[in-house]
Amino acid sequence: MSETPVTEAELQAHVDGRLPPERAAAVEAWLADHPEEARRISSYRSQRDALRAALDPVLDEPLPLALDLRVSEPVPRHSTGGRRSLMAGAAAALFMLGGAGGWTLRDWNAPPSVGTAGLAREAISSFAVYASDSTRPVELAADHQRTLDGWFSERLSRPVSAPNLEAAGLHLIGGRLVASEHGPAGLYLYRNAAGESVALYVRPMEVEKTDRMTSRGEKGVRGWTWADDGLGFGVFGSAPDAYLHDTANLVRAQFRKA
């Protein structure tokens, strides 16, 4: 055991094997007495190893000619990748729109149309149609966020602005106004680095003006709804439930603070 207390920074450095030997020994001894912390440090090592295992195969791939300084001089590149992915995306969107149309018309018998259950259905349809649209998922892009917020605020008759969801790795793509049988609704779309989309759907509530956070899901789209003070919210996507729940909590906290 050491006289000097072990710090969090030292524990992190220990995960990375970057402590000087005498300090590493002291940290090891301390961890032996703190099994909970030892488990935490060991799981940090496992996650790092998993990341390396997933990424190290890139090192063994043959180097493309354009990246080999010995044979080619790096030149400004004329982007050719855009068209390729745009076309694949359009194909995917057509495919998904077909699928979405099929189930939206088929198997709804006496679905709830009011309250947050109704809102959930509207949000799921909007997500299914717009999040997969590669041509124009949003009417106004994120660089017009102020205009978008103003538009929603006017049509929903209350101040609305796109929450910052960077804490969940989500960037705002933009949004559009959508029609519901209860009048206009605002749809914000976000995307993370994995390409996963998350929709935030918001509209005024006539029924269930205040409702707790509730888990919803239909046909592979999951999410959470709630209502605060006459405004109803839905956070939907095809990402896992826990992630969507964290995102919904972020949204709710920011709207309550506003």
Place this chain on the structure above:
Amino acid sequence: MRTPTDMIELVQPLIPALRRYARALLRDRDDADDLVQDVLERALARWHLRQGASPRPWLFTILHNLAIDLLRQRARRGAPLELDDVPEERLAVPASQEASVEQVDILTLIARLPEEHRSVLLLIGVEELSYAEAATVLGVAQGTIMSRLSRARERLRRMVEETGGASLRPSLRIVS
């Protein structure tokens, strides 16, 4: 402009690692390699301005900044998904809710982290930059690197636990 010999000597061995970091951030082989090509082109144009800066953090800084710009652009444009990237459950109606057990790999989990957490996990854990080098690349103090590292690891640990640890097992799908 001819590629200076010392640039070839110093930069060539680092290219595989640059491709790895680009791939981890962009998750697309072609986009990542295009980005590395842009990095090399900039590095060549600015080689004389490097002024003795250590090449590894210098190149990773260029790469990191270009990648972040690209990710923001992609988000604004609403980058289209490749057909291969579309989750199965959105191409076909799943048999049941129970059937959709989370099948995610570690790279999908880190994509759900804030960008600043993802970068620090990759630069320290995978690229093995020193804490000081990572601070240079991300333009923050070393103390910030340590606290981000601690928060990022803890958050990822909780996400891994939610998948029942499955995401730590090697995936059959190699990053493409």
